[in-house]
Amino acid sequence: MADTWIRNVLIETNYLQEDGFTYGSQTKPIDIQLKEGKVTKIQNYQSDKKYASEIDGKGLLILPTLKEMHCHLDKSKLGVPWRPVTPAKNLVERFTSEVVELDSLDLSIEARAKNLIDIELANGVTFFRSHIDVHPAVGQRYLEGVQRAISEYNQQFDYELIAFPQHGLLRSNAYKEVDTALKNGATLIGGVDPYTLDGDVEKSLAQTFELAVKHQVPIDIHVHDRFEAGRATFKTLLEYTKQTYWQGKVFVSHAFGLNDFTGEEREKMYADLAKEQIGIISSVPINGVVPPLIELQQAGVQVALGCDNVYDSWSPYGTGNILEKLNRYGEVFNRKTQEELTASLGLITGGRQTLSNEGDKLWLQEGDVASFLLTKASCAAEFVARQNAVEASFYRGKNTFNR
């Protein structure tokens, strides 16, 4: 396979410092050789050279592509005429009416899912983790619809599909449908509030882990429960993770209940989450329930972000720009320094960041997968704080998006 060169892009090499204050990042222009989806060579920009196949990087900054770690491709209403969210008294009423609403839309699930995918791709995403409703009310048809949508992209991104019993694994008798979905291409098992929705946290999580072990898949479960319900859920999750040796394969989305641990119990819970490698995924809600993400990271817990609702039956909001969520995280948690902003990029890149806190260059290296974006920002910190547009995106060496 022939190689291609990306010419003249800027890469961060160190911080700029004066009197102990970091006032920016140093960059230098480079050329990058791409071959078979990998970065095979990185060299200083050589303006006098000419290659058979080359793309002008126009002096733009190169950054890792972004990961959307929590979305619902099956729930998107993008593309249908504006309607605000219909009233619902509670969660059960909401998800019951959701099925009726989505099924009555004039646009197919494939088209709606593609509208969301297109927005995210244009914002630099090359990885999606999407929950897909799988339960008796919808069977496998949402999963199949999203799979058809994805198949039209001819490999422009990586993805994980979560078999998600939105109506409750126990409450809606979804075990069989989830089991089937995991045979049909879903690669994770989901869940939602086993304590309050299923009414039996032990039994619900036992079945979740049973299916996870049977299919050898990770778990990513929605937990909105607070106080005693949240506490019991996290304790049970820890217990089952240990029992099944599922370390590194359990994620909790939202995790509002982590706010409710106090004192020693809080320290112990966060340390245990780190020890059992249970990751937290947040959509950074601004109504006061966002878990203490900085404190969790300081305790060694892996944190990542997702857009979650983007114009669906649950919320009229959401732009489908994961960078906007990271920007909100920065503002909510008061990330202001060059180092803090630079490090925060890791929350939407699967941990890839350009520079360490000490200014060591961490990314990009020869041998890396050639997935990166180009932007007019001067550095990762500016990209996070100012939300610069993505000018171009590359997935495994293929140029998949240009503004």
Ligand SMILES: [Zn+2]
């Ligand atoms: Zn969700």
